[in-house]
Amino acid sequence: MIVIDDLTVTSGAFRLEGVSLEVPPGSYTALMGRTGCGKTSLLETIAGLLPATAGRVIIGDRDVTRLRPADRGLGYVPQDGALFPTMTVAEHLSFALRVRRKPRTEVSARVADLARQLDLVRLLDRRPRGLSGGERQRVALGRALAARPEVLLLDEPLSALDDESREELSAVLAGIHRETGVTLLHVTHNREDASRLAQRILRIEDGRLELQPPQP
Amino acid sequence: MSTARPRARRGATIHLGHLGGADRLFGASLWAVVLLYVGLVLAMLVADATYTSPAAILEALQRSEIRDALELSLLSSTITAILSVAFAVPIGYLLSRQEFRGKTLVDSVLDIPILLPPMVIGISLLILFQTPAGRAVEKVVPFTFEVPGVILAQFAVACAFAVRTMRVTFEAIDPRREAVALTLGCSRARAFWWVALPEAGRGALAAGLLAWARALGEFGPVLVFAGATRGKTEVLPSTIFLELSIGDLRAAVAVSLILVGAAVAVLVLARLLGPRRVTA
The missing domain is CATH 1.20.5 (Single alpha-helices involved in coiled-coils or other helix-helix interfaces)
Incomplete structure (x- = not known):
């Protein structure tokens, strides 16, 4: 569950004021809005990468407003993935577990699981350079999921993909949501993606959030 | 579909179409x-x-004072290069990642060693080590007219070049990757060690090579602060100066060519290894 309570975010000239929202546990929620309306800033604030000027962020039953990103128990997939150029796909998938000093057997079992789930088995030794857009997004997704976060934040994961990869990754996202029950918050400006994948659609309009009725 | 990014272009080429006489x-x-x-x-x-001729270079290399100078040059430049990278990495990282009050000032101060006449750096070091604080340091490690002075004189200039290179290197690395590492459980230090630094490896190597080349050729500050005592604080540029002053142009040129060879080798390596643009 994600609860945002009367949150104010300031980032440069941009300001989002008094925003409140609730993402129910295990739900798939899309966050929509025009380019530059603050979707990414809101996501970064939930992730702890941008400080909240006022208000609270609650994940699960913990107030994480003052916690470091590392302690918030979430997975974050930024736009275009932001993969690590020096690491192989396998190293991406094991990253969060190595940081947590998990035993080697546990790490390799988890990497194998994720690789199967995300269809990355034959790419494990490759580096990001030369991967397709869809492959990159699957690696970024696997990297974020590895430590089994409560909450997964996705920033326009489908926007830079061709139609075929878009279909594929949409199916992967739906599968992940079904199988893991992770709470998903997916930022997009594409209405079609939002209504196809999400159970709920939130919209930022003029600095306020509105819940949209589900499309028929 | 491949999204491999093309190599960063060094400059844009324009097609001009049909050319007239002008x-x-x-x-x-x-x-x-x-x-x-x-x-x-x-x-x-x-x-x-x-x-x-090659024979003249070999002959010069057989003279013990020139061999001593060559050894000290290689040793001091290598230590200077390592020290410079050790300083340039954190300085370059901080400048590329954080905004703070007085950043422009710090930035300008870091360019001073590049802009100051080399002799002035030597004189400044000489005076610095005559102050009470400087004298206290000299009691522990003697610098003035000693080998550590050679290294400090080289470092004072070479480090500024390494800092520039490291800053360009870190600025070319997308900070969002470190942000992602933070959400994956990293502290800021670990995000630096695991994500940013491995990516900066080539840049660090280029910075080290530039610092090394710069240190190898450093003359003014070394001469003023550490002297050019044969067999003690003489480095190759001092050899050229000493040989010229006694009229042995042939030996001076032979030593020069050794320095030219080293400089060309470093230039080629730095171009091959460097970040998108190496500032020298």
Whole structure:
């Protein structure tokens, strides 16, 4: 569950004021809005990468407003993935577990699981350079999921993909949501993606959030 | 579909279409200026090379004072290069990642060693070590007219070049990757060690090579602060100066060519390894 309570975010000239929202546990929620309306800033604030000027962020039953990103128990997939150029796909998938000093057997079992789930088995030794857009997004997704976060934040994961990869990754996202029950918050400006994948659609309009009725 | 990014282009090429007579004249004059300067640089090197012979270089290398100078040059430049990278990495990282009050000032101060006349750096070091604080340091490690002084004089200049290179390197690395590492459980320090630094590896190597080349050629500050005592604080640039002052041009040129060879080797390596643009 994600609860945002009367949150104010300031980032440069941009300001989002008094925003409140609730993402129910295990739900798939899309966050929509025009380019530059603050979707990414809101996501970064939930992730702890941008400080909240006022208000609270609650994940699960913990107030994480003052916690470091590392302690918030979430997975974050930024736009275009932001993969690590020096690491192989396998190293991406094991990253969060190595940081947590998990035993080697546990790490390799988890990497194998994720690789199967995300269809990355034959790419494990490759580096990001030369991967397709869809492959990159699957690696970024696997990297974020590895430590089994409560909450997964996705920033326009489908926007830079061709139609075929878009279909594929949409199916992967739906599968992940079904199988893991992770709470998903997916930022997009594409209405079609939002209504196809999400159970709920939130919209930022003029600095306020509105819940949209589900499309028929 | 491949999204492999093309290599960063060094400059944009424009297609001009059909050229008229005036355009050709303009193009020709650009080339004339390029050829004039490139020609000057190459002519200097050719003149050096034809003035001396491999035998003369070998002969120079057999003289014990020149061998001592060569050894001290290689040793001190290598230590300077390592120290410079050790300082340049955190400085370059901080400057590329954080905004703080007085950043412009810090940035300008870091350029001072590049802009100051080399002699002035030597004199400043000499005076610094005459202050009470400087004298206290000298009691523990003697710098003035000693080997550590050679290294400090080289470091004072070379480090500024390494800092520039490391800053460019870190600025070219997308900070969002470190942000992602933070959400994956990293502390800021670990995000630096695991994500940013491995990516900066080539840049660090280029910074080290530039610092090394700069230190190898450093003359003014070394002469003023550490002296040019034969067999003690003499480095190769001091050898050239000493040989010239006693009229042995042949030995001076032979030593020069050793320095030219080292500089060319470093330049080629730095170009091959460097970040998108190496500032020298």
